[in-house]
Amino acid sequence: MTLIRYEGKTFEVGPKESLLDSLNAQGAAIPSSCRSGLCQTCLMQARSGVPPESSQSGLQEALRLEHYFLACLCYPEEDLEVSLQGGARPLIPARVIRLERLSETIRLVALKPEAPMTFRAGQFVHLFQEKEIFRSYSIASIPSDDEIHLHVKLQPDGEVSGWVHESLKVDQIIHLSGPLGHSFYVGGQPEQPLLLIGTGAGLAPLFGILRDALSQGHTGPIKLFHGSRHPQELYLGPELQELSIHSNHFEYRACVSGDQVAHPYERGRASDLAFEELTDLRGWRIFLSGHPAMVKEAQMTAFLAGASLRDISMDPFTFTQVGSEGG
Ligand SMILES: Cc1cc2nc3c(=O)[nH]c(=O)nc-3n(C[C@H](O)[C@H](O)[C@H](O)COP(=O)(O)OP(=O)(O)OC[C@H]3O[C@@H](n4cnc5c(N)ncnc54)[C@H](O)[C@@H]3O)c2cc1C
Ligand code: FES
Structure with a gap:
């Protein structure tokens, strides 16, 4: 059991509880979103004591040195006095x-x-x-x-x-805020096949990643599966069709999981259709975004189909649990 001082109060945190869960359960309003170290919504600073190194994963060196940490990844090993991140990153x-x-x-x-x-x-x-x-x-x-x-x-x-x-x-x-997250195209392997799967507005990061890869001269196959329940929600279809006509190594697949399916849409969930077709993902780079359950399930399926975990980037659109940043 460790003791955490926050806003003048002392909270006890058990060995298997994250600082985020524990403080929120005890009535403190710590903001969070992804709860898995991706979004940095729960950024806090230890004013005294040292946060575990694992809770600083993905933070810039300057923030790490100033004992900033992510509350959702923080399983404290010593007593800490903590505050919300106010002022760490200029808006x-x-x-x-x-x-x-x-x-x-x-x-x-x-x-x-x-x-x-x-x-x-x-x-x-x-x-x-x-x-x-x-x-x-x-x-x-x-x-x-x-x-x-x-x-x-x-x-x-x-x-x-x-x-x-x-x-x-x-x-x-x-x-x-400044840009956050590690899900982006990295050049240097232009022939690597890319698989992009997104639901709903999960197309947003994939559209950027796709255009970035094409503008950097990616030559390997790129397959984008965009899914929604309703065809009218599969936005940017004409732009994606156009890109696929000009780049014949890029393939766009519009997938509808609801009942109203007509040409050119395919029937089924985007991730199901992708994995039915691509059963061997050894050597592929994979980007997943949108519905958190789809992202989590697809990560596991891609891994079981041979993709390396470090080649799978994820943007689960988890929604915010507490609405204020505070600090
Ligand atoms: C890394 C990351 C990237 C994101 N990128 C995008 C993006 O590009 N485009 C985008 O539209 N959203 C994106 N989101 C989600 C976005 O941050 C908000 O959570 C979302 O817009 C809802 O905020 P809100 O204030 O409108 O709803 P809130 O006021 O927070 O919630 C209102 C109600 O809606 C429910 N709710 C909220 N979101 C969802 C959901 N996704 N599914 C089911 N129920 C929900 C809540 O339970 C609540 O009852 C992203 C999230 C993360 C973590
Ligand atoms: S990083 Fe902690 S909630 Fe997203």
Whole structure:
């Protein structure tokens, strides 16, 4: 049992509990999203004591040295005094330059950062509705576009997605975190086959990764399976068809898991159709994004089909458990 001091209170954390789960169960409101070390929503800092090295996985060196850590990965080994991350990463102001409807429920938000912002296609940002209310959205553009594109799906009663769909206006200045996440195309193996599977707005990071790979001269096969229950939600179909005509090593597959399936859509879940066809994934690089259950299941299936775990990148769109960043 370790003792954690947070906001003037002391919490006991058992040996098998993460600091995030334990503090939240005891009434502290620590924000979280992916709960698996991917999104950095739960970033905290140890003001005294040293957080376990495993809780600093994926953090920049400068943050690690200042004892920042991810609460969802933190199984404390000593007593700590902790605080939320306030001020660790300056926010970047960005102007809304375009808003477009991509489907009934998905809106394109095109942004122009008003400060330098270096990102890799496929990473994600935190989009702030207000100072303390934010959500993660994947970047669908590539650096040479010189714009940040987000695909935001309207969730029923969704606080931030509702605001994006109903209130956000062109020319409005909003704030973004710097880019986060490790799911992006890395050059150097242009012949490696790529498999991209996404559901719904899970197409966003894959669209960026695909365009990035093509612009970097990827020559190996690239297969993109995009899935949804309804065909009208398979947005960007014409653009993807066009890309597949110009790059004959890229194949686009639109998969509908509901009942209304007509040409050119295929019937079935995107991941099922992909794995039925590709039974040997040795040597493949795989990107999975969208519905968290699909991402988790597909990771396991890809691994069992021979893909190396380090070649599988994931962006599960888990949703935020506590809505404020605090600090
Ligand atoms: C790394 C990462 C990348 C992401 N990228 C994108 C992206 O590119 N595009 C995108 O649209 N979203 C993306 N998300 C999800 C996004 O961050 C928000 O969680 C989502 O927009 C809902 O926020 P909200 O404030 O509208 O809903 P909330 O106010 O947080 O939730 C409202 C209600 O909807 C339910 N809910 C929220 N989200 C879901 C869901 N996905 N499935 C089922 N029920 C849900 C909640 O339980 C709640 O009842 C990503 C998430 C992560 C972790
Ligand atoms: S990194 Fe901890 S909730 Fe995502």
